[in-house]
Amino acid sequence: MTKQERATRTRDALLLAAAQEFQRHGYDRAKLSAISSEAGVSSGALHFHFENKAALAEALRAEASHALRRAARLAHRRRTSALQTLVDLSHALADVLRRSIVVRAGFLLSCEGANGTDLNLRQEWQVCVQQLLAEAADEHLLVQGVHQQQLTGVLVASTIGFEVLSRSNPEWLSCFTVTGFWEVLLPNLAAPETLTHLDPAGTDTAHQASNAAVRTGFVPAPAGPAAP
Template sequence: MTKQDRAVRTRLALIRSAAEHFESRGYVRASLAEISAGAGVSSGALHFHFVNKAAVAEAVEHVAARALRRAASRSRGGDGCALQRLVDVTHHVGRLLRADVVVRAGLRLNAEAATGRVRDLRREWRECVQELLAEAERKGELAAGVPPHRTIAVVLAATTGLEVLSRDDHGWLGRHSLTDLWHLLLPCVAAPHVAVALDPAGSGPHLVEPDTDADADADADAPQGDTDRAGLALR
């Protein structure tokens, strides 16, 4: 293993350890000593990669944002049904949050603005939902009299609520919860000829967990400290 490979592995281990401690203890209570010990490295190794705890938290947010961006990008473009792609992306994001502590911790840190965030992941999620529902309206997929802006509000409230509830019980973001949500919503918002073809359980593969921060290249260009702040959009 080269020196560069070891450095990448150490950085990823520190990010995962930080995410675990941020999730279990919160940003304020988590210490750099705990994070370095959890990664199996010295405090000096931690400070080689991160100047302070805020820089570690920013790196966690960065990896989470990258994973969420990949999930959102799968829903954009193509000729398929926009409503089905909206259903599918909620399931994919749900699987991301269940599977990866880094994504969970990064989204929570971002929502709580723990580090003076430079990106707003919930705003970007709103833009993703808004874009897909606007496309659904253009394609005639929405039921007559259904205002897109109200549908956006309902979807955002429901998905954000499930994410908050899942902090104590990851089952809230399980496939069954999201499927139940879409079973209730789709008959109300989808045009009848579209609704019959929609799958509330999602149309993509569900048995394989999505790629997350486990890939070394997922964090190859992550911020190195407070002076390197690169925002990511879910676009």
């Protein structure tokens, strides 16, 4: 193993340990000593990679942002319609959050705005929903008279609510739950001629997008102690 590979392995181990510590105790109560111990490295190794707890939190936010944006880019590139892309993105978001504790912790930290960060992934999701609904309206995919702003609120509140509820029960982020949500909602927002072409369970693009995000290293699982 090269020096660079060892450094990457150590960094991944620290991010995983930090995600676990932040989720168990919250940012304020999380301890650097517990993070380094969980990662199997010395305190010096931790500070070699991250100056302080704020730097660890910022790295987790960046990892979550990168993973979720990568999934969104892939879904957009392979889109069939704005509404199907919105369904696919909701599945990809839920799947990545369910499968990766690093992304989950980074997402939560970004939403809480710890240390005054400007990154808020919930707000980014809201903007994404607004944009796709506007595109769906331009494509004449929505039922007549639907109020886009109200619909955006329902979609954002519901999907973010799944993330909040999943902290005690991960099934809230399951494909079954997200599919059921769309099965109820789509008949009330999609034009009848559009509905038959939509898959509430998500297309292959949704699964490819979440897999791509996870494969890029956002579920670090080092085996044994990591070297600095």
